[in-house]
Amino acid sequence: MSYLDHAATTPMLPEALDAFVAAARAVGNASSLHAPGRQARRRVEESREQIADALTARPSEVIFTGGGTESDNLATKGIFWARRAADPRRNRVVASSVEHHAVLDAVTWLERHEGAAVTWLPVSRSGRVSAADFAEAVSGDDVAVATVMWANNEVGTLQPVPELAALAASAGVPFHTDAVQAVGQVPVDFAASGAAALTVSGHKIGGPIGVGALLLGREVECTPLLHGGGQERDVRSGTLDVPGIVALAVAVELSVKTQRETAERIGRLRDDLVARVHAAVPGAILNGDPTGRLPGNAHFSFPGCEGDALLLLLDAQGIACSTGSACSAGVAQPSHVLIAMGAGDAEARSSLRFTLGHTSTVSDVDALVAALPGAVERARRAGAVKSR
Amino acid sequence: MSGGVDSAVAAARAAEAGHDVTGVHLALARNPQTYRSGARGCCTLEDARDARRAADVIGIPFYVWDMAEQFHESVVDDFVAEYAAGRTPNPCLRCNEKIKFEAVLDRAVALGFDAVVTGHHARLGADGLLRRSVDYGKDQSYVLAVLTAAQLSRAMFPLGDSTKALVRAEAASRGLAVADKPDSHDICFIADGDTRKFLADRLGSQPGDIVEATTGAVVGQHAGAYAYTVGQRRGLDLRISAPDRNPRYVLSITPSTNTVTVGPASALEVSTVVGTRPIWHSSDFSVECSVQLRAHGSVFPASVAFDGSSLVASLASPARGVATGQAMVCYQPSPDGDIVLGSATISETS
Numbered sequence: 032m033s034y035l036d037h038a039a040t041t042p043m044l045p046e047a048l049d050a051f052v053a054a055a056r057a058v059g060n061a062s063s064l065h066a067p068g069r070q071a072r073r074r075v076e077e078s079r080e081q082i083a084d085a086l087t088a089r090p091s092e093v094i095f096t097g098g099g100t101e102s103d104n105l106a107t108k109g110i111f112w113a114r115r116a117a118d119p120r121r122n123r124v125v126a127s128s129v130e131h132h133a134v135l136d137a138v139t140w141l142e143r144h145e146g147a148a149v150t151w152l153p154v155s156r157s158g159r160v161s162a163a164d165f166a167e168a169v170s171g172d173d174v175a176v177a178t179v180m181w182a183n184n185e186v187g188t189l190q191p192v193p194e195l196a197a198l199a200a201s202a203g204v205p206f207h208t209d210a211v212q213a214v215g216q217v218p219v220d221f222a223a224s225g226a227a228a229l230t231v232s233g234h235k236i237g238g239p240i241g242v243g244a245l246l247l248g249r250e251v252e253c254t255p256l257l258h259g260g261g262q263e264r265d266v267r268s269g270t271l272d273v274p275g276i277v278a279l280a281v282a283v284e285l286s287v288k289t290q291r292e293t294a295e296r297i298g299r300l301r302d303d304l305v306a307r308v309h310a311a312v313p314g315a316i317l318n319g320d321p322t323g324r325l326p327g328n329a330h331f332s333f334p335g336c337e338g339d340a341l342l343l344l345l346d347a348q349g350i351a352c353s354t355g356s357a358c359s360a361g362v363a364q365p366s367h368v369l370i371a372m373g374a375g376d377a378e379a380r381s382s383l384r385f386t387l388g389h390t391s392t393v394s395d396v397d398a399l400v401a402a403l404p405g406a407v408e409r410a411r412r413a414g415a416v417k418s419r
Numbered sequence: 420m421s422g423g424v425d426s427a428v429a430a431a432r433a434a435e436a437g438h439d440v441t442g443v444h445l446a447l448a449r450n451p452q453t454y455r456s457g458a459r460g461c462c463t464l465e466d467a468r469d470a471r472r473a474a475d476v477i478g479i480p481f482y483v484w485d486m487a488e489q490f491h492e493s494v495v496d497d498f499v500a501e502y503a504a505g506r507t508p509n510p511c512l513r514c515n516e517k518i519k520f521e522a523v524l525d526r527a528v529a530l531g532f533d534a535v536v537t538g539h540h541a542r543l544g545a546d547g548l549l550r551r552s553v554d555y556g557k558d559q560s561y562v563l564a565v566l567t568a569a570q571l572s573r574a575m576f577p578l579g580d581s582t583k584a585l586v587r588a589e590a591a592s593r594g595l596a597v598a599d600k601p602d603s604h605d606i607c608f609i610a611d612g613d614t615r616k617f618l619a620d621r622l623g624s625q626p627g628d629i630v631e632a633t634t635g636a637v638v639g640q641h642a643g644a645y646a647y648t649v650g651q652r653r654g655l656d657l658r659i660s661a662p663d664r665n666p667r668y669v670l671s672i673t674p675s676t677n678t679v680t681v682g683p684a685s686a687l688e689v690s691t692v693v694g695t696r697p698i699w700h701s702s703d704f705s706v707e708c709s710v711q712l713r714a715h716g717s718v719f720p721a722s723v724a725f726d727g728s729s730l731v732a733s734l735a736s737p738a739r740g741v742a743t744g745q746a747m748v749c750y751q752p753s754p755d756g757d758i759v760l761g762s763a764t765i766s767e768t769s
Contacts, residue, residue, distance in 0.1 A: 340530055343441070343482055362446045362485040413529035 033350045033398040037235075037327055037388025038184055038212060044237035044282055044389070051239055051278035061271040062262060071273045078280030082244060085287040086214070086231070088221040094245045094263045095276050099211040099232030102245035103133035105256050105267065106207040106228040107178055111141055113252035114175035114205065123148040125168045125177035125204070127160045128371040131184050134209055135367070138178070148173070157320040158188035158372050165195050169202040177206050181213035181229075185355050185368040185384060186319030187328025189217065196225035205251050211235050211243075215286030216294060216325045227251045231283065233275065237389060238282030242275030286389075297387040298326035300396060304385060305329050307400045312407050318369065318382060327387040332374070336410035338383050339363040344406035350399055353384045381414075420444050420473060420481070422466030424590045424597045425538025425578060427473035431593055432577040433536045434479055440536070442474035442481040445523065447490040448608070469597050476594055484526070486518055493517035495608055499621050502645040505672035506744025509714060510606055512562040515539075520570040534573045538586075539563055542579030542756050547571060548700065550756030554582040561714050564748040564762035567698055579756075615646045615654075627677035629657065632670050632686060639681075644672045647679050650687055650740020657681070668740070688737035692721075694730040694747045694763025701725075701751075701760045708760055709750045710734070712741045723749050723760075730763040741768045 034042075043051075059071030076090070083090040096102045107124065114121045126138045128151045141147035150168045152160050160179055169177050177199050182189050192208050199206035205227035213219050215236040221229050227248045234240040247253055247266065255261075259268030286293070308315055308331060316332040333341060338354035342363075345352055355366040365379035374382075385399065420426045420442045434440040444467050467483060474481035494513045501508035524535045540552035541560040549571060552558040566574065578586055583602075590598035609617045622645050629639035639657040641647065651669040661667050667681040692712065704725045709718040710732045720735040732747060743765050750757035 339482065339484070340526070343480075344530060346480060347441070362483050409530050413526045416525040416529050 033395040034390070035350060035352045035385040035387065035395060035399060037391065038187075038325075038384065038386035039353055040234045040240060041237055041388040042390050043234075043239060043278070044285055046285060047238050047278040047282040050281045051274045054274035054277040057273075059273065061273060062260060071271070074273055074277050075271050078276045081280040082231070082283045085284045086219055086221045086229075086246060087223060088229075088246045089249065091249055091264070092221070092246050094247050094267050095271060095279075096243045096245055096263075096267060097269070097272075098241055098243040099131075099209070099230055099235070100133040101256070102230035102232070102243050103131065103207075103209055104137045105245055105253065106230060106247070107134055107137045107176060108141060108256060109253035109266065110176040110205050110207065110228065110251065111145070111147065112254035116254070117252065120173050121175040122146065123150060123171065123173045123175060125150045125152065125165070125174055127152045127154060127179045127190070129154050129158055129160075129183050129185075129188075129368045130178065130180055131209055131211070134178055134180065147175075152179070154188075154371050156373050157323075158183055158186050158318075158368065159320060159323070160190055160195065162191060162194050162198060166198045166202075169199050169204045174202070174204045177204050179206075179208060181208045181210040181219065182217065182325050183319070183368060184212050185366055186330045186372070187212070187325035187386075188320045189213075189323045189325070192226065193224050196227075199227075200225055205248075212325060214283065215290055216327060218290060219287070221246045228253075231279075233279040233282060236282045236286040238279040239275050242272055242279045244279065293389060294326040297389075297391055300391055300393060301326055301329050301387055303393070304387070304396045304399065307396065308403060311400050311404050315407075316378075318372070318374075325386075327391070329385045329387075330382060331385075332369075332378050332382045333407050333410070334378070334381055335414045336381050336407055337363075337414055338381055340410040340413045341383050341406050344409055345399070345402055348398075348402040348406070350402055352399075353386070355382065355384060420470035421538075421603070422469035422473075422597065422600075423538070423603060424587055424595070424600055425540070425583075426470070427477070427538070427595045427597050428586050428590050428593070429536050429538035429575075429577045430474065430479060431477045431589075431595070433575060434477055436577075438536075440477075440479045441532070442470065442477070442479050443523065443527075444470040444481070444483045445486045445490075445518065446483050447487055447518075449487045449491065469600065473595050473597055476596075484523065486522055489522045490514070490518055490608075493522075498606075498608075499618065501744050502618050503622055503674065504744075505644065505674045507648045507742035508744045509562065509746060510608070511714075512565050512746055515562055516565045520566050520574060524570065524573055528573065534575050536575040536577060538578055539576050540578055540583070541576050543571060543574060543576045549759040550579065550753070551750070552579050553756065557583045560750075560757075560759055561711055561746065561748050564759045565698060565746060568700060618645055619643060625677055627679070629655065629679045629681055631659075631661070631667070632680050632682035634662075638667075641679050644674060644677050644679050647672050649742040655681060684739065687739040687741075689739075689741050689768040690734050690737050691769045692732045692734065692738070692741060692747055692765055693767040694732075695728070695766045697725060697728070697730045697761060697763040699725045699730070699761035706749070706751070706760060709752055709757065711748045711750065712738055712765065713745045718750065721749075725761060729766075730761060741765060743767070 059067035061072040061075045079090045079093045124138050142149045196206045207228040208226045209230045211232040229246040231244045233242040257268045318330045354363045369379040498510045539559045540557040542550040551560045605612045625643040628637045631638045638659040647669045670682045671680045710721045711718045721732040723732045748762045749760040
């Protein structure tokens with residue numbers, strides 16, 4: 032099998048898996064006062080320090096969550112609620128139009144159920160938010176929170192996060208960034224970024240699924256989503272997932288430590304993939320920013336094809352890739368990211384994402400390039416049938 | 420794979436026979452919540468999940484294909500237009516003709532597949548002839564008779580030799596959770612089963628007269644002639660009863676004057692049925708056979724003539740309540756399952 036869907040989830044790092052299993056063998060609730068409890072708590076706090084160290088945050092700024100979606104919801108809703116509670120005029124959310132659904136739908140929920148006003152920031156043809164648009168959007172005194180992802184999960188485009196965070200800070204607006212795809216692929220430094228909150232997910236970096244963190248500045252007020260034991264700074268409740276947290280910390284530490292060499296290696300592999308796809312399939316269009324993108328991301332439109340037909344054909348040949356998002360029934364949807372970038376419906380439906388990660392090799396690219404022309408030809412025939 | 424028991428077992432049998440099988444669930448609803456829910460329909464999230472689980476158990480790849488647009492154009496819009504024209508369409512038949520064995524088949528063939536396998540209860544042998552299922556009560560050859568020889572040559576119906584009871588038992592022994600899922604009934608795209616309301620929402624209120632055929636007298640009012648079907652007795656709400664006190668039935672619907680004509684049961688009798696858009700598989704253009712004039716309806720011995728553009732059936736004994744828009748399907752009786760000779764859409768009766 033050629034696994035070219037690392038942005039969906041990437042295999043666990045052996046070190047993270049070992050750490051997970053070892054921690055899972057031990058008993059102990061990190062909130063318990065006895066020795067096994069203290070031992071569990073110690074593992075959690077060491078993990079917190081490891082993550083803080085790797086991403087340049089203070090340990091107290093690391094809030095463990097159940098994953099990227101929870102972190103995004105907590106940041107957008109929690110900061111919105113807290114800021115509006117402090118000043119009812121603050122009723123606006125500023126968000127890019129290419130956010131992951133975990134932000135997009137959380138913000139849309141605030142709009143529908145909390146009466147929030149939303150400024151959706153447009154993006155360029157390559158998927159980038161303009162600093163001027165952002166500055167304008169956060170200039171009003173009604174902005175509760177602004178959120179722009181570090182790197183786009185579909186097309187891989189990087190956003191100018193430190194620049195946007197600085198603009199938000201000078202406007203007095205807390206800035207959240209979803210860095211789920213960025214950690215381990217590009218340098219991520221929480222303190223230097225100037226962000227008030229930053230989302231990290233475990234399973235995109237070689238950690239387990241179902242654990243993540245929100246880096247939340249100490250001074251940033253955030254209303255909890257989950258109420259209960261108040262384990263995480265009273266911002267997040269729930270028994271701490273010790274094995275998940277331990278493995279997350281190992282994955283963060285290792286992926287950050289090896290980020291530069293990983294980026295160079297998979298970046299070269301990705302450049303090779305892009306060049307060979309262009310050669311094998313004339314007319315293929317690379318979406319996203321040609322240079323300012325994640326090293327592991329290659330995202331194409333194949334005019335005349337439907338992405339889901341290509342996916343089926345490649346899947347049948349053992350090549351795993353992605354069309355972007357699907358609804359709960361499993362129907363491929365035209366990507367809101369590509370639509371925001373100015374693509375038409377047909378172009379958006381013709382796209383396919385290949386993402387590389389720590390286990391990718393040139394044989395994965397070889398397999399793709401061997402299978403792709405035939406698949407494209409068949410998918411074009413199927414596309415022609417449909418438009419008849 | 421609808422998420423029901425038949426398509427699950429059909430897929431399992433095809434895979435077991437050594438074919439390279441891929442499961443496909445059709446998303447037909449623009450908004451899944453508006454379609455029949457749970458076990459009773461074929462288009463819901465729950466059904467998609469059931470189909471996916473069946474594919475997992477069988478061990479085949481599974482995808483959802485979005486056919487909502489084609490389904491609405493070819494089936495739902497056609498359904499409404501046919502009623503508006505005073506006819507009584509069969510949407511399941513149209514779905515087989517335009518979706519399963521056209522849109523899906525064409526796409527599948529373009530992608531490199533050889534055939535579409537469905538869980539329909541009908542037999543399709545090596546001779547390419549379509550026959551009734553061994554389970555006469557579950558037979559679906561009527562809604563497949565619209566398929567051309569070319570479509571049938573790329574169709575597989577692995578269940579035709581099995582009764583429904585046997586299919587359910589096999590599903591259970593294969594560990595398919597849908598083994599005892601209730602059969603689907605009614606029309607999948609009408610959420611509450613209220614066809615009249617569904618049509619009224621799309622065609623609006625069109626009040627008009629209900630007229631007695633023999634006297635021409637106005638005997639009642641209706642809110643839209645489209646809501647009636649030839650042969651219908653219930654729901655007429657007539658204010659003036661017939662002179663002979665016998666029940667009255669809908670005899671015809673006339674969209675041009677928005678009139679529903681009613682009369683006695685005897686006036687429903689027809690001996691000649693004409694159909695358009697014919698499919699004809701026999702080399703004889705004039706045959707003695709049996710004709711079926713509605714889904715699950717009885718069969719009538721008839722002489723049928725095919726002239727290239729229509730089918731004309733002369734019935735040996737009169738049939739009642741034959742609605743235009745339904746299919747006339749001609750069968751040649753056979754001990755191995757009655758053979759479908761051809762079909763047509765009923766356009767005229769007399």
